[in-house]
Amino acid sequence: MAEFDFSQALGEARTKYETIAKALNVDRLKAQIEQLEEEASAPDLWDDQENAQDVTTRLSSAQAQLKHLDTAQQRLEDVETLFELGQEEADKATMEEARKEVDAIQADLAQMEIQTLLDGEYDSRSAVVTIRSGAGGVDAADFAQMLLRMYLRWAERNGYKAKVMDTSYAEEAGIKSATFQVNEPYAYGRLSVEGGTHRLVRISPFDNQGRRQTSFAAVEVVPLVKETDHIDIPDSDIRVDTYCSSGPGGQGVNTTYSAVRITHLPTNIVVTMQDERSQIQNRAAAMAVLQSRLLVLRHEEEAKKKKELAGDIKASWGDQMRSYVLHPYQMVKDLRTGYETSQTQAVFDGDIDGFIDAGIRWRHEQRREEAQA
Structure with a gap:
């Protein structure tokens, strides 16, 4: 079995994170949250319950996306620090913990990546x-x-x-x-x-x-x-x-x-x-x-x-x-x-x-x- 290359794994995770952040467009996401927060704070919001539920649901979803991005970035920084600490102290247990964490980060990023692929005309709908x-x-x-x-x-x-x-x-x-x-x-x-x-x-x-x-x-x-x-x-x-x-x-x-x-x-x-x-x-x-x-x-x-x-007349499904x-x-x-x-x-x-x-x-x-x- 090939030896685990932590630097390579971390680099791949960082690259995937940057790709996801670019695809989700953090600035656009923050602007969307600001707009939805303004709509959600309107005093007459719940006069139209269907629209109110739509606004609050979209706000919650956008906030969750931004939080996932921020969390992933922090985890990448923390796991790098953890691995460096393990190297300095020659602590195999700490380095193994860092290896497991970077694997977990990669798995979570793979899930986040799916969100960037939902770019069809109606994909964002219920x-x-x-x-x-x-x-x-x-x-x-x-x-x-x-x-x-x-x-x-x-x-x-x-x-x-x-x-x-x-x-x-x-x-x-x-x-x-x-x-x-x-x-x-x-x-x-x-x-x-x-x-x-x-x-x-x-x-x-x-x-x-x-x-x-x-x-x-x-x-x-x-x-x-x-x-x-x-x-x-x-x-x-x-x-x-x-x-x-x-x-x-x-x-x-x-x-x-x-x-x-x-x-x-x-x-x-x-x-x-x-x-x-x-x-x-x-x-x-x-x-x-x-x-x-x-x-x-x-x-x-x-x-x-x-x-x-x-x-092109071939069927897609x-x-x-x-x-x-x-x-x-x-x-x-x-x-x-x-x-x-x-x-x-x-x-x-x-x-x-x-x-x-x-x-x-x-x-x-x-x-x-x-x-x-």
Whole structure:
């Protein structure tokens, strides 16, 4: 094993820190914090609760970024001092402590680096995620519910606010579909790499003969729209249906027609919402999700036109982006990035940051190659 070169490791860490600081633009970040602090101190801030939550959340996120940068800089200075002290006193324990600390700093900087790669047009937005069961019958419905739990646990592990907005339960087990919202800066940038078809291979718990079953579920991720996005939807382009909200097995949860289904006639996009108490609230929430999907659709059409003009028509995302294999071996593998783990239960418990980080790096490389083409 090669001898550990502390000077080289520290130099690499410093270089990465400088790259991150430059990409995040510390001066711009400080100016953003100052502006958000001014907005947050306005006496009428909470007259508009939605805007107030957006302001305070963005302020907290920006302050956290600046604090991480300041902390990383201080740690780099401290670990250099620690190593020099160990050298002067020929104290192997102190030098080993410094080695472990510089490794930890490098790991933390790698996480901070991910933030600099979230530079897409909508990456800074909150996210709306829809999961739908696909081929595979009851196993697919059960798999869709497993994925819903996985993402909600991921949000919980990271301290993100997640809210289930609509759930359509399957008759026997699992769900037909579910939509949830993650209100956190850059939630879309992170979760958007999860969009695509997910595949599960396992011994079916619903098969009396214990046969292996392959099932599929689709994950759709869209950014939450803002008032400035200007997605106009004429009333003539939508059909609004109302119905009673329901729970698992079709059991009614209320007797009023508060649930709303909106169909966008030109695109046949359907959005349902039943989480809120009133029909008015559900309609507003459904319209927000519809606008988000239309925003992404418009963005995709514009990107497609650009690719056609450039002569590049290859797809960026495959239909099957990740496999979850529980039999005959344990493995979750992302087919785009090659990232994999045998800790399948941990993944279904929300430990998916490794997959998300690998996906963000992969996407950044794809964008870089497209820009150079």
